[in-house]
Amino acid sequence: MRAVVVSIGRELARGLSLDTHSRDIARALSALGINVVRHVTLDDDAAAIAEGLRDAAADADVIVASGGLGPTQDDCTRFGLAEAMGEELVENSEAMAHLETFAKARGRRVRGANRVQALLPASARALPNPVGTAVGIEANLGEARLFCIPGVPVEMHTMFDEQVLPQLADSPDARVMVVRTVRTFGLFESVVAERLPDLMTPGRHPHVGTAVHSGLIDIHIYASGNRDEAEALVAADVATVRKRLGTAVFGEGHTGLEEAVAALLAERGATVALAESCTGGLVAATLVNVPGMSDFFVEGVVAYANASKVRALGVDERLIADHGAVSEPVARAMAEGVRVRAGADVALGITGVAGPGGGTVEKPVGTVWMALADASGTEAARHLLMGDRAQIRLRAAYYALNMLRLWLMEGPQR
Ligand code: ATP
Ligand code: MG
Secondary structure (H helix, E strand, O other): EEEEEEEEEEHHOOOOOOOHHHHHHHHHHHHHOOOEEEEEEEEHHHHHHHHHHHHHHHHOOEEEOOOOOOOOOOOOOOOOHHHHOOOEEEEHHHHHHHHHHHHHHHOOOOOOOOOHHEEEEEEOOEEOOOOOOOEEEEEEEOOEEEEEEOOHHOOOOOOOOHHHHHHHOOOOOOEEEEEEEEEEEEEEEHHHHOOOOOOOOOOOOOEEEEEEOOOOEEEEEEEEOOOOHHHHHHHHHHHHHHHHHHHHHEEEOOOOOHHHHHHHHHHOOOEEEEEOOOOOOOOHHHHOOOOOOHHEEEEEEEEEOOOHHHHHHHOOHHHHHHOOOOOOHHHHHHHHHHHHOOOOOOEOOOOOOOOOOOOOOOOOOOOEEEEEEEEEEEEEEEEOOOOOOHHHHOOOOHHHHHHHHHHHHHOOOO
């Protein structure tokens, strides 16, 4: 079965807000094994909607469209749909009854502007909306089965789950699409590709693809078939990916690096302290995304000015004078200083040039030194990170968390 997902709204078409409904709808349809071939975003304009829906119908068995079912003049999905179907809009008795019940429950009467929400193409069916005034519309458009649901997020989700999905979900042995995601950090995308050439061959089933975000690489594995078959195929690939990518793998699904670190801290019973300069507390803020971190995270110091590095962390002024604040000796001294100060088992020091200014030939923007200190010594690493200031800070925070993760997994790397 082929599906097209349509989002209707001027704010979406013009880029004022992000279309997240298409993502959510496509994800749920894909999980049923439905082949989502296209996403279309349309302006609140009846002619554009009519054209967009007709195009979609030529290409799909199912169309799920959201938005533009409200009572105001800018909501014209029903007009576009009627035009595409070549039908008149008529007052639908079920839709009218819904409007009346909804209004009555709130001690009101159906007002003039709301009456338009009872108008449906003559052959269409109303889909009840338990959480709003706008009823959904189910219709046949050419060969395609079309569902129109409201754009208000809670209404969209409720109606999609209750009115649309059950109509598309098939028998237990229906073909489904199973997707699992293996998350990695610290590898280049090209290296991932080199280690998984057989899995990533175009046309292979399961399909294995990568997605990169700020140095994290997700490996998505998709298989279709009946559920048991598809799950077994995906599980086999997950095992292969984990084996070939080794310690770069930190989790699955939506697991964050900080959750991987937190689990390892708990396993090892280790405590950690942080001395942050260019990340400005981002490593600490990320770590405390995980509930219960007070058992393991003792203290984080944001030592941004040189004077603070000296006063709060005991960094020797001469190190800063001789090597600069962004340097290996200073990163080491920051980590060692905060570890002693906090009485923690392990500590990180992070200092870098986040930009946009402050770069030099020797230390260009994106240069970050980080160090990890434990009772037996200190190790340091230099990274040259890409992107704007926010990206450099985020990537630096991830590298720091990853340094800690590898220490927790494998011990000192020196
Ligand atoms: P209804 O059909 O109930 O009238 P609508 O499109 O007319 O829906 P709007 O008032 O335009 O409702 O939108 C309500 C809210 O839902 C807005 O904040 C809008 O940005 C959001 N929204 C609508 N469509 C989407 C979408 N595709 N993705 C994310 N948010 C959306
Ligand atoms: Mg709208």
